[in-house]
Amino acid sequence: MKIGIFDSGIGGLTVLHQAMITLPQEEYLYYADTDHVPYGIRPKEEILEFVDNALRFMLGKGVKAVIIACNTATSAAIKTLRSRYSLPILGMEPAVKPAVAREEEGKRVMVAATPLTLREEKLRNLLHQVDKHHTVDLLPLPELVRFAEREEFTSQAVENYLRGELAPFHLEDYSALVLGCTHFNYFKDTFSRLFPSSTELIDGSCGTVNHLKDILKTQNLLEENTGCVEYYFSGRKAESREQLAYFERLHNRLEEMLRF
Numbered sequence: 001m002k003i004g005i006f007d008s009g010i011g012g013l014t015v016l017h018q019a020m021i022t023l024p025q026e027e028y029l030y031y032a033d034t035d036h037v038p039y040g041i042r043p044k045e046e047i048l049e050f051v052d053n054a055l056r057f058m059l060g061k062g063v064k065a066v067i068i069a070c071n072t073a074t075s076a077a078i079k080t081l082r083s084r085y086s087l088p089i090l091g092m093e094p095a096v097k098p099a100v101a102r103e104e105e106g107k108r109v110m111v112a113a114t115p116l117t118l119r120e121e122k123l124r125n126l127l128h129q130v131d132k133h134h135t136v137d138l139l140p141l142p143e144l145v146r147f148a149e150r151e152e153f154t155s156q157a158v159e160n161y162l163r164g165e166l167a168p169f170h171l172e173d174y175s176a177l178v179l180g181c182t183h184f185n186y187f188k189d190t191f192s193r194l195f196p197s198s199t200e201l202i203d204g205s206c207g208t209v210n211h212l213k214d215i216l217k218t219q220n221l222l223e224e225n226t227g228c229v230e231y232y233f234s235g236r237k238a239e240s241r242e243q244l245a246y247f248e249r250l251h252n253r254l255e256e257m258l259r260f
C-alpha cells in the first residue's frame with residue numbers, strides 16, 4: 001500500500017524527497033493541488049474543503065497513511081481530518097521547538113511561513129508553550145510560494161523580494177531561521193547567503209518523516225516494495241515525459257538544497 005503525501009503544490013516534495021531517503025522501499029502517491037495553489041492567502045474553510053477532497057482521492061487509491069506536507073493545510077485542516085478518517089494522518093508545523101531549544105544568549109529566532117500559518121491558533125499555541133522569552137519573530141513570505149511554483153528559485157526578483165522583506169530586521173541577531181512552509185526549502189541557498197553564516201536554517205521534513213517511520217513500525221505497516229512514486233496534479237496523474245521530467249528537476253534542486 002502507498003503512502004500519500006499532499007501539498008498545495010511542489011513544497012511537499014521536500015518531504016517526499018526525505019521520505020525516499022529514509023524509507024526507500026515504500027511506494028508513494030504525491031498529490032499537488034495545483035488547481036488551487038497558493039493556499040496561504042485563502043480562508044481556512046476553503047482550504048479544509050480542498051484538503052478533504054484530496055484525502056478522499058488518496059483513500060480511493062488505497063493509501064495506508066498520509067502526510068499533509070504543508071504547514072498551511074495542517075494549520076487549517078488536520079484536526080477535522082483526524083476526526084473524520086481513521087488512518088494515520090501526519091502534519092507539518094514550523095520547527096520552532098528545536099530552534100528555541102538551541103537558543104543562544106541574546107539571540108533571536110525567525111519563523112518564516114505563509115500568512116495563514118502565522119495567524120492560526122496552532123502556531124499561537126505552540127509559541128505560547130515554547131517562546132518563553134519572547135525571542136521569536138514572525139515573517140510572512142507569501143510571494144515565495146508563487147516563485148517556487150514558477151520554478152523561479154534563483155532570479156534577481158527572488159533576491160530583491162527577500163532583501164526587501166528582511167530589510168526591517170537586524171539579521172546578525174538571529175541564531176535560527178525556521179522554514180515554516182515546505183515551499184521555502186527551494187530557496188535555502190539564497191537564505192543562507194542573506195543571513196550570517198552562524199544562522200541555522202531549520203525545517204521540519206526530517207522530523208516528520210522519522211515520525212512517520214515510527215508510526216508505520218508501531219502499526220506494522222512498514223513494507224518492502226519497489227520504492228516507486230505516482231504524481232498527481234489535483235487528481236490528474238502526471239504521465240507525460242515532460243511532466244515526469246519536471247518532478248525530476250525539482251528533486252534535483254532539492255538534492256542540491258540538502259547542502260544548506
Ligand code: DGL
Nearest residue numbers: 011039040071072181182
Ligand atoms: N507548502 C505550503 C506550506 O507548507 C504552503 C503553500 C501555499 O501557500 O500554498 O505552508
